[in-house]
Amino acid sequence: MTDVSEEELNKRVEVERIKDASNYLRGSLVESLNNPLTGALTDSDTQLSKFHGIYQQDDRDLRDERRKQKLEPHYQFMVRVRVAGGICTPAQWLEMDRIATTWCNNSIRLTTRQALQFHGILKRDLKRSIAEINASLLDTIAACGDVNRNVMCSPVPEQSRLHGEAYEYARRINDHLTPRTTAYHEIWLDEKLIDSSRQDEEPIYGKHYLPRKFKTAIAVPPANDVDIFANDLGFIAIAENDRLVGFNVTVGGGMSLTHGEPNTYPRLADVIGYCPKHKTLQVAEEIVKIQRDFGDRTNRKHARLKYTIDDRGVDWFKFELNRRLGWQLEEPREYKFEYTGDRYGWLKGVNDTWDYTVFIQNGHIADDDAPIMTGLREIAKVHDGDFRISPNQNLIIGKVSDHNKPVIESLLRQYGFIEPGQQSALRLNAMACVAFPTCGLAMAESERYLPAFLDKLEPLLQRLGLENDPILLRMTGCPNGCARPFLGEIGLVGKAPGKYNLYLGAGFEGQRLNKLYRENINEEQILTELTPLLQHYADDRQVGERFGDFVIRNGYVEAMIAGRDFHR
Known part of the structure; x- marks a missing residue:
């Protein structure tokens, strides 16, 4: 699906026309970057820059003051680094730290998709910073945009052997679904084509790429820390004798909705079958191509794979996939998930090594309340293993040798890292998006506000004896998920x-x-609503009953499985 008629193109949203005219994501990015009269890119280049891993933002805390001074917004850029499966080396970590302190705002953010984010990069520094990221053998291409993004993989340090096999497939899927355009290397790395007559091709995506973003993850039971059912495409690892044999395939997950538009909703993915591991890349490619060919390009709010599947049906999707594969997925294999969060502290891995999961509140790494950015820098200088970004915005210091374990422990104490037992289970299982001041979509605070909100909720939990009971709390500044x-x-x-x-x-x-339980309420109202609920939970829960199950059993809300029923 490469060329479309002018009539068909005119029916599509503006972003589709921008992609069509972009010459495989080039647009006028070079000219925009070299324009000294503004700190921003052109509107069309702002859209294209997402495919290169860049979001144009501005400091919303300064908007009103700059408007009064008749200045343009304080434009700056977020750059997202792809880290397939969330694993990087200590040397790469040190490079990311150096880039953060040289070109950014002296912080690194760990994302909920196991990527790294830099905030506060000015336009004049974009090219240099992206070149330095690539020099470390990481990249930013396809970290954003209408393509498959950073492929997630469960870290599960206590199952390191199986994780190693699953991670290899995450890396291979990531590479296989990376756009083939040479624009990225030309614009950011000054690499020119040896054969100037050669035309770019996108054998998987085509000229117009996907209708919307596409997210892929691999889960390794019993851990569902990647939230596999929230992804467009998922692979649930199936093992025999502790060795990977294949994957259950899931399709159609997605978290975003739009307030006030009931035709938009979050959706859990469906398990559609099982594939042997050697056929994983073929399955991933054909599922992406189905979305490329059938996804809605006339309405971006209806453009995710979840809507393609709901509009046409799961049976239709399975038939179309099997037809393209030339063989049929097998019936799903048995699996069981037991938790979604992280296992904190030290865990013994394989080959006599250790893994330590560090609590990083909201994934924000900086020298604020404690010098944790400096501490991780010093740990990276002596670390003999790897770093793993968890899907819950924490960091795993992985594959630590017996010899190096006391050294790492000493540095963790020296730089004030909080031990898991010093935090409530609620805080250890809470997540927030970045929101203000940089996200242009934010309607309310999230990352900056969540710690203070937890400070007010934790005394209630302690009084009720719930401080050690994990409850999943998620906060976002908008409904994009x-x-x-x-x-x-x-x-x-x-x-x-x-x-x-x-x-x-x-x-x-x-x-x-x-x-939805209550709509459009403030902090005082939220606490007023949660207090009797948590009191009831503390008094009347069954043995081992989770909070989410409790509120359903007691009729506070109905069980919600199908996304189409979300607003009923």
């Missing part, structure tokens, strides 16, 4: 400054959506 809020047993989704929708009842293993 970056911190997967609709999979929180307590979900808070920004509606306006200081106002949130309160959702309840998701499954602790990621197998059930939550449902």
Whole structure:
């Protein structure tokens, strides 16, 4: 699906026309970058830059003041680094740290998709910073945009052998679905084609790429830490005798919705079959191509794979996939998920090595309350293993040798890293998106506000004896779902400054959506609503009963599985 008629193109949204005219994602990016009269890119180049891993933003805290001074917004850029499966070397970490302190705002963010984000890069520094990222053997291409993004993989350090096999497939899928355009290397790395007559081709994506973003993950049971059912495409690892033999395939997950538009909703992925591991890349490619060919290009709010499947049916999708494969997926194999969060502290891995999961609140690494950015820098200088970004915005110091374990422990103490037992289970299982001041979509605070909100909720939990009971809390500044809020047993989704929708009842293993409980309420109202609920839970829960299951059993909300029923 490469060329379309002018009539068909005119029916599509503006972004589709921008892609059509972009010459495989080039546009006028070079000219925009070299324009000294503004800190911004042109509108069309702003759209294209996403495919290169870049989001144009501005400091929303400064908007009004700059407007009064008749200045343009304080434009700056977020750059997202792809880290397939979330694993990088200590040398790469040190390079990311250097880039953060040279070109950015002296911080690194760990994302909920196991990527790295830099904020506050000025336009004049974009090319240099991206070149330095690539010099470290990481990249930013396809970290954003209408393509398959960073492929996630469960770190599960206690299952390192199986994780190693699953991670290899995450890396291979990531590489296989990377766009083939040479624009990225030309624009950011000054690499020219040896054969100037050669034309770019996109054998998987075609000229117009996908209708919308596409997310892929690999889960390794019993951990569902990647929230596999929140992804467009998922692979659930199936093992025999502790060795990977294949994957159950899931399709159609997605977390975003638009306030006030009931035709938009979060959706959990369907398990559609099993494939042997050697056929994984073929399955991934054909599923992407189905979305390329059938996804809605006339309405971006209806453009994700979840809507393609709901519009046409799961049976249609399986038939189309099997037809393209030339063989049929097998019946799904048995699997069981037991948790979605991280296992903190030291865990013994394989080959006599250790893994230590560090709690990083909201994935924000900086020298603020404690010098954790400096501490991780010093750890990276002596670390003899790897770093693993968890899907829950934490960091795993992986494959630590017996010899180096005391050294790492000493540095963790020296730089004030908080031990897991010093935090409530609620805080250890909470996530927030970035939101203000940089995200242009944010309607309310999230990352900056969540710690203070937890400070007010934790005394209640302690009084009720719930401080050690894990409850999944997710907060976002808008309904686009970056911190997967609709999979929180307590979900808070920004509606306006200081106002949130309160959702309840998701499954602790990621197998059930939550449902709207109260709409457009402030902090005082949220705490007023949660207090009797948590009191009831403390008094009347059954043995081992999770909070999300409790609120459903007691009729506070209905169980929510099908996304189409989300607003009913």
